[in-house]
Structures are given as C-alpha cells and as structure tokens.
Amino acid sequence: MMIPTHCHLFVFLCICLLVTTADEDCTLTGYSIFDGCTCLNSSLTCFGEGGVKNLPPQSKIPRDVTVLTITGYVITRLDTSSMLGTLDELVNLDLSNNKIEIITEDSFSGKNFPKLKILSLEENNVNETTYVTDDTHIFKDLSSLQELNLRKAFTSNFTRSETFKDVFNSLDYRHLTKLILSGNDIEILNTEIFHHANKLEEIYLSGCNLIMVNNSTFTMTTLPQLKLLDLSNNNLMVFRDDVVEDFKTFDSNQTEVNLTGNPLECICTSMEFIKWLKNTSLVIEKEFLTCHDSDFTGRHMVDIDVSKFTCDDDDDADDKNVFEPTFHAQYVILFIIFGILGLLALIILFMRRNDILQFCMQVRQATKDAFDSHQTHYTYSGIQNAKRVTPEEAGVASV
Ligand SMILES: *[C@@H]1O[C@H](CO)[C@@H](O)[C@H](O)[C@H]1NC(C)=O
Ligand SMILES: *[C@@H]1O[C@H](CO)[C@@H](O)[C@H](O)[C@H]1NC(C)=O
Ligand SMILES: *[C@@H]1O[C@H](CO)[C@@H](O)[C@H](O)[C@H]1NC(C)=O
Ligand SMILES: *[C@@H]1O[C@H](CO)[C@@H](O)[C@H](O)[C@H]1NC(C)=O
Ligand SMILES: *[C@@H]1O[C@H](CO)[C@@H](O)[C@H](O)[C@H]1NC(C)=O
Ligand SMILES: *[C@@H]1O[C@H](CO)[C@@H](O)[C@H](O)[C@H]1NC(C)=O
Ligand SMILES: *[C@@H]1O[C@H](CO)[C@@H](O)[C@H](O)[C@H]1NC(C)=O
Numbered sequence: 001m002m003i004p005t006h007c008h009l010f011v012f013l014c015i016c017l018l019v020t021t022a023d024e025d026c027t028l029t030g031y032s033i034f035d036g037c038t039c040l041n042s043s044l045t046c047f048g049e050g051g052v053k054n055l056p057p058q059s060k061i062p063r064d065v066t067v068l069t070i071t072g073y074v075i076t077r078l079d080t081s082s083m084l085g086t087l088d089e090l091v092n093l094d095l096s097n098n099k100i101e102i103i104t105e106d107s108f109s110g111k112n113f114p115k116l117k118i119l120s121l122e123e124n125n126v127n128e129t130t131y132v133t134d135d136t137h138i139f140k141d142l143s144s145l146q147e148l149n150l151r152k153a154f155t156s157n158f159t160r161s162e163t164f165k166d167v168f169n170s171l172d173y174r175h176l177t178k179l180i181l182s183g184n185d186i187e188i189l190n191t192e193i194f195h196h197a198n199k200l201e202e203i204y205l206s207g208c209n210l211i212m213v214n215n216s217t218f219t220m221t222t223l224p225q226l227k228l229l230d231l232s233n234n235n236l237m238v239f240r241d242d243v244v245e246d247f248k249t250f251d252s253n254q255t256e257v258n259l260t261g262n263p264l265e266c267i268c269t270s271m272e273f274i275k276w277l278k279n280t281s282l283v284i285e286k287e288f289l290t291c292h293d294s295d296f297t298g299r300h301m302v303d304i305d306v307s308k309f310t311c312d313d314d315d316d317a318d319d320k321n322v323f324e325p326t327f328h329a330q331y332v333i334l335f336i337i338f339g340i341l342g343l344l345a346l347i348i349l350f351m352r353r354n355d356i357l358q359f360c361m362q363v364r365q366a367t368k369d370a371f372d373s374h375q376t377h378y379t380y381s382g383i384q385n386a387k388r389v390t391p392e393e394a395g396v397a398s399v
C-alpha cells in the first residue's frame with residue numbers, strides 16, 4: 001500500500017515540475033495559452049498559419065508584454081486600438097505578413113504604445129490609411145520609435161500617392177535611427193522625406209525602383225548621423241553633379257553608401273560622379289560597379305578614364321553619349337574617308353559625262369566604219385554579222 005502512494009506522489013511531483021518548467025520562462029501576468037500563441041519571458045508570439053488560426057482577442061494579451069509578434073494572420077483592416085488596446089510596456093511590435101490593406105488613423109497614435117522602440121509592418125499590402133491630415137496620421141505618437149521596418153509593406157498605388165508623402169512628412173522622427181523601406185515600388189523619392197529625420201543612422205531603400213536621386217535629399221546637413229544608405233538594386237542610371245556634391249558632404253569614415261545593382265551609365269552626365277567614385281571610400285564595393293550603357297557595357301566604373309570623354313562644354317543632362325572610345329573613332333574616320341572618296345569619284349564622272357559620251361560615240365563610229373569598209377554590200381551573212389555586233393555596240397553606247 002505504501003509503495004503505490006509514493007509512486008502517485010512521485011508522478012504528481014513530476015507533472016508539477018513539468019508544468020512549472022513549461023511556464024517558468026513566461027513572466028507575463030495572467031497569461032493563458034491561446035491557440036497559435038506561445039510565451040517566453042515577457043515575449044508573446046502568435047502565428048496565424050496563413051489565417052488558419054483566430055487572432056488572439058485583446059483580453060488574452062497580457063498588459064505587461066514587452067515583445068509582441070502577431071504574424072501570418074489575415075487582418076485586412078488594422079485598428080490596433082481594438083485589436084491590442086494600450087500596452088504600456090511594449091518595446092517591440094511585429095505585425096509582419098498579415099495581409100493588412102488599411103491602417104486606421106489611430107493605429108499608431110493616441111499614445112497606446114508609449115515605450116515602443118521597434119515596429120515592423122513588413123510584407124503587407126497597405127494601400128490606404130484613413131483620415132490622414134496634419135493632425136492625425138498613422139505614426140504620429142510613436143515618440144520613442146527607433147526602428148521602423150516597412151519592407152514590402154505598401155502597394156505601388158499607395159507609394160505613388162500623396163498620402164505616402166504625408167505619412168513621412170508627419171512621421172515623428174525624434175528618435176528614429178533605422179528606416180527600412182526596401183522592396184516598395186517608390187520610383188521617385190520626395191526630396192523632403194528625411195528632412196526631419198536628423199537622428200537616422202540607417203536608411204534602406206533597396207529594390208524600390210528608384211529612377212533618380214534629387215539634390216538635397218541625402219546630405220550631411222539633413223542626415224548628420226547617417227552610417228548606411230542602401231540604394232542597391234534600383235534603376236539609378238546617373239548621379240548629377242549636384243548630387244555628387246551632396247555625397248561629398250559626408251565623412252567617408254562614418255558613412256557607407258551601397259549602390260550595387262543599379263544600371264549605372266558611363267556618359268558625360270556621370271563624369272563628375274566617376275571622378276569622385278575613383279577617389280572616395282564612401283561607396284562600398286565600388287570596384288564591382290560596372291557601366292550599363294552601350295559603349296562601356298561591363299567595364300568597371302573605377303577603371304574608366306574620364307579624360308577620354310569628349311563632352312560638349314555646355315554640360316547638360318541631354319548630352320547622352322557624346323563621346324566615343326578611341327578605337328571606335330578610328331573606324332568612324334576611316335568610313336568617312338572612304339565615303340568622301342566615293343563621292344568625289346561620282347562627281348568627277350558626272351562632270352565629265354559629255355566627254356565620256358563623246359568617246360563612246362567615237363568608238364561606235366569607228367566600229368561602224370570598220371564594219372562598213374569590210375562589207376561593201378549587204379548580204380544575208382552580212383546582216384547576221386551585224387546582228388552579232390549589235391549587242392556590243394548597244395552596250396558601249398549605253399555606258
Ligand atoms: C529570459 O529571461 C532570462 C532571465 O531574465 C534570460 O536569462 C533569458 O535570456 C531570457 N530568454 C530570452 C529568450 O529572452
Ligand atoms: C485597396 O485595395 C482594396 C482591395 O484590393 C480595394 O477594395 C480598395 O479600393 C483599395 N483602396 C485604394 C485607395 O486603392
Ligand atoms: C490603383 O488605383 C487605381 C485608381 O485609383 C485603380 O483603378 C487600380 O485598380 C489600383 N491598382 C491596384 C493594383 O490596386
Ligand atoms: C526634384 O528636383 C526637381 C528639380 O530640381 C523638382 O522639379 C522635383 O519636384 C524634385 N522631385 C522631388 C520628388 O522632390
Ligand atoms: C537643386 O537642383 C535645382 C535644379 O536642378 C537647382 O535649382 C537647385 O539650386 C539645386 N539645389 C541645390 C541645393 O543645389
Ligand atoms: C578617416 O580615417 C583615416 C584613418 O583612419 C584618417 O587618416 C582620416 O583623417 C580620416 N578622415 C576624416 C575626414 O576624418
Ligand atoms: C550591398 O547591397 C547588395 C544588394 O542588396 C548586398 O548584397 C550587399 O551585401 C550590400 N553590401 C554591403 C557591404 O552591405
């Protein structure tokens with residue numbers, strides 16, 4: 001009788017231990033398991049498995065959570081007030097990959113997350129924010145925010161709209177050090193986008209289909225803390241002289257610029273850029289940058305000898321490819337010389353056409369005379385002979 005009791009007690013203790021070890025790492029008050037969610041220390045992680053699982057209701061999210069990950073759901077319309085409520089301790093919020101299309105105006109304002117430092121809305125389809133005005137905009141009150149990840153967060157329609165500009169013009173940049181906008185179809189960057197962002201250290205704009213960088217967008221004055229500017233994998237072809245001057249303002253010991261994967265052109269407009277590139281350490285992996293225009297395709301930019309460029313002095317954006325590489329020029333000159341010679345020959349022939357005609361007539365007359373003196377009277381054989389001669393005569397006459 002004694003032994004089984006001990007046994008029961010032992011099993012009970014074991015179960016107790018197991019349960020406590022499973023819960024031991026979760027420090028959230030009142031956390032109860034919700035389907036799809038796990039808890040570790042003060043972090044709550046919920047996976048929706050592509051919308052298979054239900055979102056955890058607000059009441060199931062402990063108020064003292066510091067790291068909250070809600071990913072893989074179908075949210076469509078994001079309204080954090082009703083979804084999460086106020087989370088005073090929240091430091092890191094990850095809402096990536098939730099098929100979010102609309103963000104309501106009070107989602108990240110209204111002081112629901114006073115300590116939020118890191119926010120991710122990566123991989124969503126945001127095409128609308130409600131009621132964005134000067135006073136209400138989606139990121140207004142995230143005054144502690146240090147890192148904002150918006151990689152592939154927006155649709156093309158949205159990134160090209162006025163609303164998108166407003167979002168950034170009004171974003172509270174006081175502490176923002178890292179902004180990830182990679183993978184959004186932006187194309188043309190608003191010059192003023194970073195003008196209130198003087199704490200930014202890292203800007204990621206990789207794969208944004210950017211076609212140009214305006215002057216005064218990236219300068220030491222507007223971005224004094226900048227350490228990394230990622231402009232890789234865009235459609236940037238040239239950097240105008242004033243943009244090169246902007247780049248020159250940065251200290252290359254502090255700042256790095258990544259220009260990998262752009263269809264850079266080695267044309268007159270790029271001359272200042274190429275000169276600068278050879279002599280700067282601001283651009284990382286610059287020795288791998290190659291030319292993408294027809295004349296220098298595949299050549300390394302830092303190896304291009306800009307003194308070989310023959311550009312017009314009125315150096316403008318329109319003067320594409322005014323210069324030729326020297327070997328090319330030789331062929332062109334040879335071609336022109338032959339062309340001129342051919343033309344001269346034709347002109348001489350034309351001017352002497354009367355002499356030539358006269359000469360032909362003389363030849364024809366001479367042939368006829370010789371024929372006539374040989375055959376004094378026409379016979380059938382004579383006619384046959386004449387017929388044989390005629391084509392030659394005609395040929396000579398027509399020359
Ligand atoms: C959980 O908290 C403990 C003690 O606070 C810490 O040692 C551990 O690294 C934390 N675990 C994780 C995954 O953060
Ligand atoms: C955003 O997308 C949804 C679904 O595709 C569509 O119904 C809505 O009209 C779109 N909004 C805007 C502003 O384009
Ligand atoms: C973009 O917006 C236009 C007009 O607002 C709409 O007709 C079109 O369907 C939108 N495209 C997408 C992919 O939502
Ligand atoms: C870029 O600069 C040009 C002229 O300097 C200006 O017309 C254009 O609006 C600017 N683009 C942006 C997006 O600020
Ligand atoms: C930027 O470029 C525009 C036109 O290209 C020019 O008018 C303006 O002065 C430039 N700004 C600076 C600061 O160089
Ligand atoms: C950058 O660093 C090098 C060596 O570390 C130093 O010689 C140079 O003066 C620095 N340049 C600037 C602008 O601080
Ligand atoms: C520059 O960008 C390319 C493409 O995005 C990336 O593969 C590479 O690692 C970057 N270089 C550095 C030094 O970060």
Ligand SMILES: *[C@@H]1O[C@H](CO)[C@@H](O)[C@H](O)[C@H]1NC(C)=O
Nearest residue numbers: 252275276277278279280281
């Ligand atoms: C390269 O840069 C150094 C200082 O940064 C400067 O003294 C030198 O003149 C530059 N060389 C050329 C060819 O621009």
